[in-house]
Amino acid sequence: MATGINSSSRIIVRNVRVFDGISDRTQDNADVLIEGGHVVAVSSSPVAGDQSDGVVEIDGGGKFLMPGLSDAHVHLMGNANSMVDFLQGPTGSLYGNTIAEAKRMLMRGFTTVRDMGGDAAPVKALIDRGTFEGPRIFPSQAMISQTSGHADFSFVYDVPEEFGGKPSRTEEIHFTRVADGVPRVLAAVREQLKHGATQIKLTLGGGAASMYDPLNTLQYTSDEIRAAVQAAEDYGTYVATHVYTPAGIARAIDAGVKSIEHGHLADEATIRRIGETGTWLSMQPFAEDDHHYPDPVRAAKNTEICHGTEEVYGWAKQYGVKTAWGTDLLLEPQSAPRQSLMAARLGEFYTNAEALKMLTSGNAELFELAGERNTYRGAKLGVLAEGSWADAILVDGDPLQDLSLIGDPETNFKLIVKGGQVVKNQL
The missing domain is CATH 2.30.40.10 (Urease, subunit C, domain 1)
Known part of the structure; x- marks a missing residue:
């Protein structure tokens, strides 16, 4: 009201x-x-x-x-729309749904969010201008993925752009960007920065929501990741990466990535290294019913991810890892209100004071890595x-x-x- x-x-x-x-x-x-x-x-x-x-x-x-409150890993457009909406809905409806969800998110008490994939910059501009109500937004713009990677939402029969094919529907609406090889990765990063990204999101491993990639896959070569990091740093900002496994996390850290998104399948040595290098771990307290996958393959991946949550949080506390909190709810608009329940669930792994600090000043410290791309840097x-x-x-x-x-x-x-x-x- x-x-x-x-x-x-x-x-x-x-x-x-x-x-x-x-x-x-x-x-x-x-x-x-x-x-x-x-x-x-x-x-x-x-x-x-x-x-x-x-x-x-x-x-x-x-x-x-x-x-x-703040959320370090949202997909505003993904929160507000289903996969059917993305593939078949009018573009105007996608943005209308996103603006409506931004207002609902603000009414849940989330005054700042970091958007980790989707065309959020125009929505941010309208909110900042006062045209609509919603949280402050740190947009990543399109998630950047290799062909067959976590953010490749093309159909299996589509011809990749490298071989003369057309961009997928999710690329046309700036939700994803498929880019292979150093020159295309550089172009993809610079494209997102041109569109208003405050940080860059790469996908470096498999995920539950994606169609083609087992969780243990390594995505993007070291040279490709370093190119993305260089292009982001030239704009005074950083790269955050979707990745779960020890091998993927190691490759990301070696290439200069500043924020590991997820990390639920990491081992103790990997979490220790995240702490030693000062890299951020942007985690989500996933439970199996946060997402619903009728496909048994994706459901099994979701189960494996969720089972790593408690152990990784424990190691993160043990080794003093800079840990942020987020939700990563995606493509199930009916689940968007679970954002509040997932915030409260953080208390299963931290003291109430620790949880509240992570949900407020802790996340904000991560957001500040955007440097001069942070349009809210005039105050804390x-x-x-x-x-x-x-x-x-x-x-x-x-x-x-x-x-x-x-x-x-x-x-x-x-x-x-x-x-x-x-x-x-x-x-």
Whole structure:
């Protein structure tokens, strides 16, 4: 429910328990002053305000105020559309569904997301302009894949472009890009940067959702990966890679990749190396029912991936790996609300405080690798502190004690603010 309070208003949220996204404890009985889209003050003393001067005061009633949630691995277009939509639906409907899902995601309390495949830059521009409501978006644009790789969504009878064939439907709508060989990989990376990518997504191994590739496949040569990394670094940003296995992760790290997406089939030595090299591990707390694959081959791959979750999280904690959280829900629009449940599920592997920090300031640290491609770098994301972006959620209850509260945002999130704009107010 939008309230008509815009980002130019001065807002004081009074009498709240502030979790700043960094500390393990809250600052109680605090007032938070928001102005011009930013947090101006978090004060234990009452903040002066006069409604005659246009100050909007909101009584938080002693509730829990925290930074907006973030998701480091979404597919906004993929969340909002099925494979049938992609292959048969009108292009306009694909974008309309994506814009609608962006609004729903914001209403779940996700004020910032990193999109890891899909034409999200136009949606980001419309949201940033205020035309539509949705989270801040760090777009990767099209997922880049080799022929027969994880993001090759062509049909088996289609002729590859290398042999004179045409791009697949998912390439035409900028959801994927198939590129083989160093020159084409360079062109594909530069194409995504031209379209507004803040980081680059390569697929370096098999996956459950893909049609042709067993999980143990190695995709892209070292030279191809290094070329992508060089092209991204020339734009001041980085490469993130879909990959599960030790061999694939090793090849990615050797080539200079900064973020491993998934990694569920890694062994202990590989996780230790991820920590030693300072590489990010962008994980998802997958359970088998997060995705539904009627095809028994893909269902079996999904089961294998999910069984690695607990062990990899344990090693990541043991070796101090910089770990981000995401969902990677894809091609099943009915499953999109599971995003909130998967956020709460992080508490099965971390303390509640650790989980909340990962969901806020932790993910934001990964987002900052985009450097000058980060269009939100004028203020800090993922924290509630003087000078930060005014992205906040007022929770009815204490997630530090009961993380399951964030799994039901419709009931428990009483106030959602993004950039100083109140987008939900049930107080």
